[in-house]
Amino acid sequence: MDITTAKLVCFSPTGTTRAVLEGFARGFAPETTELVDITRPDVRARPLRLADGEMLVIGVPVYMGRVPALLGDWLAALEGNGAPAVCVAVYGNREYEDALLELKDIVSDRGCVPVAGAAYIGEHSFSNEETASLGRPDTSDMAHAEAFGAKVREKLQGIASLDEVGELKVPGVHPYGGRTELWDVDFIAVDRELCTQCGLCAEVCPVEAIDAQDGTIIDEKKCITCCACIKSCPEGARSIKPGPVKDAQGRINSLFTVRKEPELFL
Structure with missing residues (x-):
């Protein structure tokens, strides 16, 4: 074939x-x-x-x-x-x-x-x-x-x-099994001193949850917690704040090490 x-x-x-x-x-x-x-x-x-x-x-x-x-x-x-x-x-x-x-x-x-x-x-x-x-x-x-x-x-x-x-x-x-509903959670911390408002975070967001003019504005209901904005930020201005996502990160690091x-x- x-x-x-x-x-x-x-x-x-x-x-x-x-x-x-x-x-x-x-x-x-x-x-x-x-x-x-x-x-x-x-x-x-x-x-x-x-x-x-x-x-x-x-x-x-x-x-x-x-x-x-x-x-x-x-x-x-x-x-x-x-x-x-x-x-x-x-x-x-x-x-x-x-x-x-x-x-x-x-x-x-x-x-x-x-x-x-x-x-x-x-x-x-x-x-x-x-x-x-x-x-x-x-x-x-x-x-x-x-x-x-x-x-x-x-x-x-x-x-x-x-x-x-x-x-x-x-x-x-x-x-x-598993679950299909998305988390509706405020989990992204933005360091305003580091953020240059370059707009890359809004550009890479797959659901347009980030304001193109102000990257600190995030629509939590649209966000799918993919963290593309965090990983792509050239200034390291975005991170996961304390809360359920940070807790999940800790579980992943401690339970799935092999x-x-x-x-x-x-």
Whole structure:
């Protein structure tokens, strides 16, 4: 089976999921690679329709054991048209729970044929210098992602059509566990002496929760606690203030210290 185009679809506020998919694409080596970064609201406003010769490679970060709920409308508009799909969940060295199964079920319901899945580790949104997932995906993870791409290409080249592909088995249970509701919490501290009002925080926010003219103004009801604004601030002016998110950061640092490795499902 010949695939000429890989459509890389990612929701990646801090760039970890995007990096994994780009590594996969290097290993798969299609004639054409198209990145569809649905992190930005304007991109999520445009539906995706797959065509003959195209493959969907979709990656999402795991939010509380699930696919991020804010992607629901975009995913519901996806038109798979029988295209093969590779599903990737990226999590912060805790657990990915039912997220990969949920993602596989969604793309299958939208007309894709899941042919492979994977779970990779990315730096946790709440990470600091004590977090086990710091700096991931690292060199080893990226080499693994490239090898994964090569394995999927080999699998597809070995079949004449997707009718030869059996059901993809990935971990998870029905009904899904985890939680889909977002935290509504004031957790970002802004050092006004360091902040230069450059506007980068507003630019990288995937839900437009930060005022473009004043980065200290945050709509807590829109915020999804992705921490993209904190990680991208060039002045280090943003941090996690004491409270439930800071407490969660402490639990992640103390309970999930053993390095986890990527998992593949072919």
